[in-house]
Amino acid sequence: MRKIMALLIVLVLCFSSFAYADMNSPYRDGYIEGYIKDKVGDVIQIEEYDGTLHTLPFTNEAIYIIDDRDAKLVDFKSGMEIYATLQGKKINYIESYSTQNPGYIKEGSKIRVGTVKKIDRDQLTLKFSTGDEKTFFTSPATVTIKKEKNVDLNALYVGDRVKLHFDEANSDIISRIYIEGDSILIKNMYKGKIAVPNNLEDNITLENVQYFKNGKWENKEGLKTIPYNNEVPIYIGGQVVPYKNLKYYKGKTAYMVVKGFFGDDKIEKIEKLVIKNQYEATFSDKIEDINFYSENFELKNKRNIGFNDGTIIIKNGRLVDKYSLNPKSDAYIIADGRNNSLMADLIYVYNEDINNSNTGQNHVYSGQLDEIDTYSIKLDDFYVLDKNEWESFNDKKDLYYDEDTYIYDLENKKVIKPQELAAQDYAVDEDSDYAKKKNLRDWYGYIYTDGDRISAIYVQKNMDSLLRQRTTNGLVESVENDSKLGWTLKVQDAKDWSDRKEQWMSKNTSINISIDKALLIKNGKTIKSEDIKVGDRLYIVRDDIYGKVIIVK
Template identity: 50%
Template sequence: MLKKIMALTIALLLVFPSMTLAIANNFNNQGYVEGYFLNSETDVTDEGEMYYTVDIESYEGEVYTIDVMPNANYTIDTIPAVMSDFKPGLEVYASLRGRQIHSLEGYSTANLGYIAPGSKVRNGVVTDIDRDQIKIRMANGEEKTYYLSPATIAQRQGQSVNIDTLYRGDRVRLYFDTDDSEIISRINIEGDSVLIQDMYKGTLNVANAIQDEVVLEDVEVFRNGRWQDHRSTMRVPYNGNNPIYIGGEQIPQHNLQYYRGKTVYMVTNSVFGRESIERMIVQNQYESTFSDKIKDINWYTQAFELNSNRNFTFNDGSIVIRNGRLQDTYALNANSDVLVVADGRGLDRMAGIVYVYNEDINNSNIGQRYLYSGRLDQIIEDRVWLEDYFILNQNEWESFSDTKELFYDNDTSIYDLEDGRFITPKEFVSGDYSMSSTKDHHEDCDRGELKDWYGYVYTDGDRIAAISVQKDMDSLLRQRVTNGIVSSIEDDPTVGWNIVLRNSNDWSNYRSQWMPKNSDLRINIDSAAIIKNGSLIKPQEINSSDRLYVVRDDFRAKVVIVK
């Protein structure tokens, strides 16, 4: 036995030559040992109960080998732990009972499962948004779902923004406060999903890999639901980083030159003011186009069916455009109103391009934006009551014979359509914009000195973001909802500000779907409530290529929301 002890002593001294060894029956009498955890081993008592033996190096340099009681408590940074959590080098404090450890506390430089707030980061592209859930595709191709909370902060270009400004296809950076958390503490929207400038069709003439460009002949542009002549020749930059497909198969860039004379389709975006190819597909067989509503999607077979019972396959090469943005195929869903540019023959059709017409006040179901219309019944310092109000629900006005309480604040945009000017909240509450229930107001009404006022109210939940008020109630039955892209804007000396929309669609209450228009649409916006980023703006602040959601009475717009 003595030889074994001497051998162990010599071995430990060889391993720790600068340290003094203290065996289990020779440590101090303070009732504790503190220092650095070195190692642990398991053993079994005569009764068959397992226990641990640990080696601890004290701060003074002595090494102690100590048995641990079977029912000992283990913690690391006050968090309950097990022996396997203790790693060599961890600072520990061992409380002793007799010659055994009954409590072992560890102190890490960082809590287990804890990181500095915001240190865990994930980058990716948003592929799906479902209320408090966001799914992103990361650089390795993996898709992961993370969660929003009321405390989640959203930023774009360093500015705080509402989370409902997020679109599928946006590039994001997600920050988390703990390593094992899936709840987003901060989301930085690093760039818009690819905004589409135009969609073209033409015959491939030259594919110049050296100059990074392609040349097309007999070019047509997609306008108002159909292809229209554009140019005889068009030269467009192409950097080769974006994939090219034919029949669902990717084409290496250096092979594109061999497809000269073939029909190609491409979507472009604007890079520093210069049009550039974002996606391109080569026609494989024959083109056909269909406009209808998607009835069903089979994600397993990658196929969808229209209400007309026509079926199409889709793949990684299919170009999906929604909300004016290039999207993943997962942006498709049943009940989407679409234009399909198909490639194939007979009943064997592949969806080359799927252009989704659908537009709504909210970009996704995260949003809680609403549009009301009604009589201003009462106004006090921070709230408004609407009487017999309407709410725009799924692009249709729905009436309620009730009173709706809404709140406003100093940041609410308020516009008097009668005077053509913005007013302050103080002017709003002190003016004659509502029929108050006070005796004086009733007497004024009896004398005809007060009249009802009506408003279009744009809210975020029950908070009024913007409101425009007028003396007469519009006929909502005459109104329709339209979406489209601004082609031009002008200040007409006769009727005021007008816009021309291209690729516009009207919502059909009868068909419950978006109906594409086959020509440009001219709309007067001079007396409309125009809303951008939650605030009212002037007509001249609308830009060409803006996407608009418009509530209009034929030629005259009543509410314009810049998307």
């Protein structure tokens, strides 16, 4: 009997080890399996099959094997599936295969890992670490997850790194999409002269360093050393520079974009580097037309500029490839060359919108609450935000709410229940004796919707002057809860939409935004003021310093 009980205990313990992720199991077992998540220098981040992350260095005598042959650490790329043995908390043996196998396949399911190349409604094109591309499909049943929370598919951007899960091995219909967190976002853009490229220590030291802020380059004191290795190609004039030749470019100006390392903003790593070849010219203008065959685009000022695989292109805070450029984009451009022969070294796209792609159906309305019934609202003389401008409609619009709709009364500073919205006097028959006797008028609202469903609505007695309002996008520089002013944001890299010029206009200084009375949205849901963090990208509807609708992108 004791033997049977002992055996049952052992079996329970065995099955428990499979049911729950254990951060320490690789160190007890002496080995680790999974994927290479990220790598800088001689430190590697491995994601186990269950999603647990480990950041590990290597022993001095570590053995590297790819395809059963000796290799070097630099040969191991992000996305590779690996097996490694451990000596304490260091890797002493690691092996992988160079063949295309972006995901671990097990019975009844498969996984694919890559970077989003294109989003077209229900089609999602991924680019794998090998350079190969494949298109997959979403369905109404597809679940999208970011930072362990369910989000709308509209939370996905071109340039995001994702893990796709499939319920059937031979299916291209995605069951679950896991979006990598903020580590995918560009942290800084630098410009400086190459002082000391150190191939042995895998880093580059810059002098005369500048960083990009508020539409211009600002000086940064002292030298700056940034981790770098030959996994990221170096370009000059559209040509790849061998890593071993970087030392010959000492004194040359380099442009680079950096990200946080393993989600740590204090540690930066270079994502892309371009060396200036001839003479610098800068433009802040609209890209009118693009010819991908000849690899050039025409600006609104009729200047033609070339681009290539080496051009640094930043869009929605992410590093993207040249095919992600779109006509009618507003951008800051650094071009290299002379006279009429210019090649873009860097293109920083300003554009933002309410929806991240054509999968989104979110809208922002403002208007008079003409009728309120159970779970429905009729707007009168309403406005809708279209292409960053308020467009008016002398008409009525039916919208629908439910028990999950967030409703806030700005006058009384309180959340109200759906039943209260219908029962109280937020919409009245203004010609009735009841309304005249009590001097009642219809209220107005700022409304954020998913299609015709109201996700959130802020109601107030009087209509704001929408003519005074403008749309702005930018990056949160600081957040402060002032005892007198309330919650206030300082926003850098701000761009205002110009109706007259029909383009985003960069501001040359940071701006302050009061958010105490703003409708705040993130991932399709309302959030609190304290949920906005430094580094968040925002799409803002504002009246001078007063935010009205703020969407965290």
